[in-house]
Amino acid sequence: MLAPKSVQECADLTYLAFDLADQYRMPVILLADGMIGQMMEGVVLPRERDLSELPKRDWTVGHMADRETRHITSLDLAPEELERKTRKRFARYEEIKRKEVRYEAAGTENAELTCVAYGTCARVALGAKKLAEQEGFRLGVFRPITLWPFPSEGLGAIAETGKPVLTVEMSLGQLVEDVKLAVLGKGPVHLLGHSGGVIPTEEEVFAEAKRIIMERRRIA
Numbered sequence: 001m002l003a004p005k006s007v008q009e010c011a012d013l014t015y016l017a018f019d020l021a022d023q024y025r026m027p028v029i030l031l032a033d034g035m036i037g038q039m040m041e042g043v044v045l046p047r048e049r050d051l052s053e054l055p056k057r058d059w060t061v062g063h064m065a066d067r068e069t070r071h072i073t074s075l076d077l078a079p080e081e082l083e084r085k086t087r088k089r090f091a092r093y094e095e096i097k098r099k100e101v102r103y104e105a106a107g108t109e110n111a112e113l114t115c116v117a118y119g120t121c122a123r124v125a126l127g128a129k130k131l132a133e134q135e136g137f138r139l140g141v142f143r144p145i146t147l148w149p150f151p152s153e154g155l156g157a158i159a160e161t162g163k164p165v166l167t168v169e170m171s172l173g174q175l176v177e178d179v180k181l182a183v184l185g186k187g188p189v190h191l192l193g194h195s196g197g198v199i200p201t202e203e204e205v206f207a208e209a210k211r212i213i214m215e216r217r218r219i220a
Helices: 007-024 034-038 079-099 120-134 152-159 175-183 202-219
Strands: 103-106 113-116 139-144 165-169 189-193
Touching: 007 034, 007 079, 103 152, 113 120, 113 202, 120 139, 120 165, 120 202, 139 152, 152 165, 152 175, 165 175, 165 202, 175 189, 189 202
Parallel strands: 113 139, 113 165, 165 189
Antiparallel strands: 103 139
């Protein structure tokens, strides 16, 4: 699952989605929310690709003069054979986890709190980061670009500091579950969520981050 934060990234990740789906023979979902889908921004498209440059695949099907007929199926009534196929699938998933994790981190090195957000919420969180800087608060932003495979190691390294994490999402707790799994109790995880298409504001995110930071300062 790929989550863009801009119109340009929607275009770039769409091209990438087709390539990844072809390479790994599995669906790739582009998670573009309503705001980005209706936004107008400049886009630079890559050059038109020569289809002859594409790598040859040994799993294509059909009747063609220059290609043998192949029958591709995942069904197998022999349990041992089916298990063998299943294990091959899981080996492919592990390869994807090793090679295809994507994320961005802004100001997380010395942050008092890190916001985790994707898509439009990531843009909002970056705006909240600027508001925080104006008032002397250190706010970091961690943006997963791939929601699967989730960048658990990158976020887990940030969580090692024990500093709080604030998940900002246009849902009522879907992203926060992945965040909690990545943090593994190393620090507190908070949720700022909306539903029904309500978009959090920069001021709202900053206010919640400030509240959490001030509470932590008082305890310290």
